[in-house]
Amino acid sequence: MTINTTPISAGRALDALRAGHAAQRAGTLTASWMLHGRPGIGKTEIVSQLAAETGSRLFDLRLTTIEPQDLRGLPFYDHDARRTVWYPPQDLPDDPDRPAILFLDELTAAAPALQPTVYGLLQERRVGLHVLPANTFIVAAGNTVDDGAIAYEMGTALSDRLIHLSVVAEASDWITRYAVPQGLHPAVTAFIRTRPDLLDTTADALQRGRMIACTPRSWARVSAILRAVPDRTLRDIMIAGTLGDAAAAEFILLEQEIAATVQVSDMVAARPSDRTALYPANLHGLTALVYALVTLAERETLPDCIAIVADIRRLGTLRDDPAFARLPLAELTTYGMELLIERALAQGWEEAFRTSQPYAAYMADRAP
Known part of the structure; x- marks a missing residue:
């Protein structure tokens, strides 16, 4: 599937994320972002630099190494309430007083079974009952099937939850x-x-x-x-x-x-x-x-x-x-x-x- 957006350099992609981060802090725009680009193009460096510039704690999740329950957390039976509750994982932001960037790397290579769990993070900014703090900025990244990397086509249900940036190498x-x-x-x-x-x-x-x-x-x-x-x-x-x-x-x-x-x-x-x-x-x-x-x-x-x-x-x-x-x-x-x-x-x-x-x-x- 073609990524039908304007190709931009890594520097311009960082500029766009800076503007998006500033708008979210100002309360005028809350969105999830997607960096498309070939392996080695600098997607991880872009997100790392944004975290350093904004003083944000970086939560780097490699989606190819986790299962759906790793995001959902573990169930625990509450005997007093007579119901099952969930312990959220430590890999997700939970501090409302410290800005965070949640980086969902290798999104397009993640197993299809994981994608419904990711939908909630990207759109509703929550997994189960765990709601991400308002100061969490979400960026995903991945390769395409044309890049020679392991990748799945991104379905419309996932694509529609993102602002897409197509990153290319510009000398x-x-x-x-x-x-x-x-x-x-x-x-x-x-x-x-x-x-x-x-x-x-x-x-x-x-x-x-x-x-x-x-x-x-x-x-x-x-x-x-x-x-x-x-x-x-x-x-x-x-x-x-x-x-x-x-x-x-x-x-x-x-x-x-x-x-x-x-x-x-x-x-x-x-x-x-x-x-x-x-x-x-x-x-x-x-x-x-x-x-x-x-x-x-x-x-x-x-x-x-x-x-x-x-x-x-x-x-x-x-x-x-x-x-x-x-x-x-x-x-x-x-x-x-x-x-x-x-x-x-x-x-x-x-x-x-x-x-x-x-x-x-x-x-x-x-x-x-």
Whole structure:
């Protein structure tokens, strides 16, 4: 069954959930939400980030691992009242004083026998006599039968209880809203910026009958591998087992090139007059340099990071190399400045920009 709604990036899906959460707190909208998307697209991360931002306790229920009675609770015979009562499970929110997010993950893979129990949670916000507190925000997630994952078609009785968000991988959104804030390895971020088509290759892998595909989740795992495993041979084996051999071969070549040319710590520590020779001579290396500077920037090093990014636009003159004239140096400088400004604003370091001569010169060059 087709999910006939507008596909959106993970960042826009998070924006929609933020708006829905704020509306529920204001008492103007109470609804249950459904995140559709391929495996590894970032659905769980979206809900986790929303919980962190709103100070909500996250109740993460993997519906493929539970039975209907796990949600209904256990029966207990009350001898005085001469009737059966139910003890609700601890996996459901019950504190009216603390906001909660109930995350019903893998909804489309749940056994059909479980779905009627889930209906009550999504629509009436209750299971049996256990009513969810008013401060509970409900989000479900799942894959479709076309994603190569275990999934059942969603019936209309279930579908009608939800606001549906179809999440797709979008490279620029992933870089800006996830890779840079999370400090992923600069080689990963630089590679996806130049090869956005390899952020999510699930559809192609399914068509070719291949088990391993690139996904946003697998690229985050590659970042962790790069930082955790010093042995290059073993690291390359792990990367191939995460991305598949073709994508891994292309990425490994770029990562080796970046490792040989990007010297971030040396550039930050060097005198300004000595930095020119340390700049990478290709776009991949310069892009990775920008991401590395943004990731490593601290209050003390931010002025140097600003100066290094500002000089990227002048490399054609500073290095007297015609190869730089063919690169989009001005665009990369602007992009790097935007990322550094975002980091500075988030950390309260904006004074570094107000007092930076390289930044003032960069702004003067941009003036009409």
